[in-house]
Amino acid sequence: MTAEISIRNVSMEFPTPDGVKHVLNDISYDVNQHHFVSIVGPSGVGKTTLLRLLTGLMKPTSGEIQVHGERISGAPKGLAVVLQDYTRSLMPWLTIEKNIALPLRNQKLGKAETRERIESSLEEVGLSGTGGNYPWQMSGGMQQRASIARALAVRPTILVMDEPFASVDAQTRFDLEDLVLKVRADFGITTLMVTHDIDEAVYLSDEIVVLHGRPAGVRDVVVVDIPFPRSQIETRNDQRFTELRTHVYAMVRGLE
Amino acid sequence: MSIAGRIPPWIVSMLLALAFWQVAASVGPISDSSIPTAVDSVTTLVQLLGQSETWIALGQTVAIAAIGFALSLLIALPLGILIGLSRFAFTSTKFVFDFFKVIPPIVIIPITILALGPTFQMGVFLVVFGLVFALAIQTAYGVRDADPVLLDTMRAYRQGIVTQIRYARLPSAASFIAVGIRISATAALVIAVVAGLIGGAPGLGRQLLLSQTGGLADQTFAIVLLLGVLGVLVSHGIEWSRRKVIFWEDR
Ligand SMILES: Nc1ncnc2c1ncn2[C@@H]1O[C@H](COP(=O)(O)OP(=O)(O)OP(=O)(O)O)[C@@H](O)[C@H]1O
Ligand SMILES: [Mg+2]
Numbered sequence: 412m413t414a415e416i417s418i419r420n421v422s423m424e425f426p427t428p429d430g431v432k433h434v435l436n437d438i439s440y441d442v443n444q445h446h447f448v449s450i451v452g453p454s455g456v457g458k459t460t461l462l463r464l465l466t467g468l469m470k471p472t473s474g475e476i477q478v479h480g481e482r483i484s485g486a487p488k489g490l491a492v493v494l495q496d497y498t499r500s501l502m503p504w505l506t507i508e509k510n511i512a513l514p515l516r517n518q519k520l521g522k523a524e525t526r527e528r529i530e531s532s533l534e535e536v537g538l539s540g541t542g543g544n545y546p547w548q549m550s551g552g553m554q555q556r557a558s559i560a561r562a563l564a565v566r567p568t569i570l571v572m573d574e575p576f577a578s579v580d581a582q583t584r585f586d587l588e589d590l591v592l593k594v595r596a597d598f599g600i601t602t603l604m605v606t607h608d609i610d611e612a613v614y615l616s617d618e619i620v621v622l623h624g625r626p627a628g629v630r631d632v633v634v635v636d637i638p639f640p641r642s643q644i645e646t647r648n649d650q651r652f653t654e655l656r657t658h659v660y661a662m663v664r665g666l667e
Numbered sequence: 668m669s670i671a672g673r674i675p676p677w678i679v680s681m682l683l684a685l686a687f688w689q690v691a692a693s694v695g696p697i698s699d700s701s702i703p704t705a706v707d708s709v710t711t712l713v714q715l716l717g718q719s720e721t722w723i724a725l726g727q728t729v730a731i732a733a734i735g736f737a738l739s740l741l742i743a744l745p746l747g748i749l750i751g752l753s754r755f756a757f758t759s760t761k762f763v764f765d766f767f768k769v770i771p772p773i774v775i776i777p778i779t780i781l782a783l784g785p786t787f788q789m790g791v792f793l794v795v796f797g798l799v800f801a802l803a804i805q806t807a808y809g810v811r812d813a814d815p816v817l818l819d820t821m822r823a824y825r826q827g828i829v830t831q832i833r834y835a836r837l838p839s840a841a842s843f844i845a846v847g848i849r850i851s852a853t854a855a856l857v858i859a860v861v862a863g864l865i866g867g868a869p870g871l872g873r874q875l876l877l878s879q880t881g882g883l884a885d886q887t888f889a890i891v892l893l894l895g896v897l898g899v900l901v902s903h904g905i906e907w908s909r910r911k912v913i914f915w916e917d918r
Contacts, residue, residue: 466823485825492823499816503915504838513834514824547915565824 414441415569415601416465421474422626423460434460436626437474445599449612451663452622452630458605461622462573465603466492478569487569491562491600495574497554501546501561507533508542511561518565532564533557535597536590552583556590563594572604576611584611585643591615592641609663613637613656614646621662631662685709703885712889721874725893728870731787732859735794736852743799744844747806751840752832757807764800772797772858776866785867790859793866797858798851802844809843810836842916845909852905853898860894 423435434457442448450458463469465476467486478487491514494500501510511529520528533539536556546554555575562570575591576584588611595602595615606612612619616635623630637651646652689705691697703711715721750756772793783789813836821831863872871890878886 463819466819468819468822486823488825490823490825492820494816494820496816499814500820502817502834502838505834513821513830514826516830517825545915571823 413444415444415446415479416442416603417477417480418442418461418465419475419477421461421464421471421476423457423464423469424472433626435464435471436624436628438622438627438629439474440620440629440632442601442603443617444601446617447595447602447604447615449616449619450603450605450622451607451609451612451619451659452627453663453665454607456622456624457627458622459573462571462603462605466490466571489565489568491565491567491570493555493558493562493570493572493575495577497551497558497578498546500558501554503545503547506543506545507538507549507557507560510546510557511542511564514561514565528564528566529560532560535563535594536560550583552579552587555579555583555587559587559590559594563598567600570600570602572602574605574607577607588615589643592639596640609656609659610647613652613659614641614643619659621659623662623665633659633662701884703888707885708888708892711885712892715886715889715893721893724869724871724874725897727787728856728859728863728872729897731790731862731868731870732794732852732855735791735859736798736855738791739795739798739802739851739855740848742795743802744806747803747844748810748832748837748840750803751807751810752836757811761804761807764804768800768804773861773865776862780866787869789866790862790868790870793862793868794855794858798855802847802851805843805847806840809840812843813839841913845913849902849905849909853902856894856898856901 418438418440421435421438422433425432425434438461450461452458460469464471467476467483467490470484475482477483492500501507502513505513508529511532512525515525515528529542530539533542536559538553538556538560541549541553541557546557549557555578558575576587579587591602592615594600604612604615613635619633619635621630621633622628633655635655637646637649637655685705692702692704750760775796776793779789779792783792813831817835817839818831821835826834859868859870860872860875862868863870863874864876865872867873867876871894875887875890878890
């Protein structure tokens, strides 16, 4: 398997009024093509910082990030994002359709093709026929589906999600997790997801990266050897699932 | 529903205020003064509305306010957007703009008269001076207020600066600008009147000055009433359009 994303000896420091804050220390990790990788770790450890480096929104203090072997400067091509705060990442002044259409403008598609992308991505997330609504006319779960549709519409090779399901209720969360599994099965997009929910990480991932320490380093990379397809009830009752979640949990808490 | 329940509350309160004025000025504590009663003032207003001079003066005041207001927007919006886009420009100009913002236009009337005389242009200049700084700052604040999460999302999708301005910065500035516009529109009217009242610029302000110095109390109060009605119409009109344009708020 080839590495889609290579994180090479990345360190990140922030200048603050009380001196330099060293957040990430010498992180190295390769994300394989078509893999689903979760990043877990205690609050404030630097997960969002790592994702922001990956999306090219910030430059690492040292080290580099490569996509397909090329060092990134700025957001890499073929990237899509889904953030926790859907109310702030969708534009209230545009309909769902127009929200989805906006990132497509870079690709200079024709009218018909744009339409087709919007329709098919809305259908993929189960929102067919709602494209004319404004985000604030929809429930939180629907808005997050719309953000996922926006991501899919660009036909990304890399999908980055920062706690995408942290702001929805438990039932919606299960539905959205299964939606992500379906998307993964349909498109095989290389995905990096930050989550606080260790069960969710185990349920969705091929690999889990555990960040720990101050400054944070990669404490462990856990391979989730549970076969696909997975299902909420069976997978979560699987003995391997229980072992893995216990193991990851202990590492996040620094117990192991 | 009873008939009383169908009368809009603003009519009720207005009628009450007029009734209170009537009583106070005819039998109340200020009945000895030269303050006319409500009935006299309203009657005079109706008479004034039958005269073309009143409409010409009204037109001049509205024109001064409207042209000054439009010029202010024309200057302040692009300026505010440019300033808001750069942190450096914002922090370095903010002090100067705040300084000018708090100078009431009335203060510069003497200088303005020296330069332009008691003219229409002087009125327009005063309105622009009174509005432009506050509007520019307000716009700059709005541009800066764009949600960082939204901007990050757009950058991650590799959307250029022009798209960011068009789709994130301007819409988020819109609600700030709307507040600025609502305040400015009525302020423009007030300044246009003051320009006439103190600076002698044409319009209702000058009519007010003339009736006042001529001891025409009924007429003075009638003009004040007219200005009040005008102000209410303007602020309601602006609020109505705000709701149409910035539809994603107030929901
Ligand atoms: N721009 C910045 N300037 C200074 N410090 C920052 C900046 N961004 C992040 N930090 C610091 O870096 C550390 C890691 O932040 P980060 O948001 O990456 O944590 P996180 O793991 O995502 O936390 P959470 O789970 O709560 O979302 C925190 O201590 C934070 O205060
Ligand atoms: Mg975070």
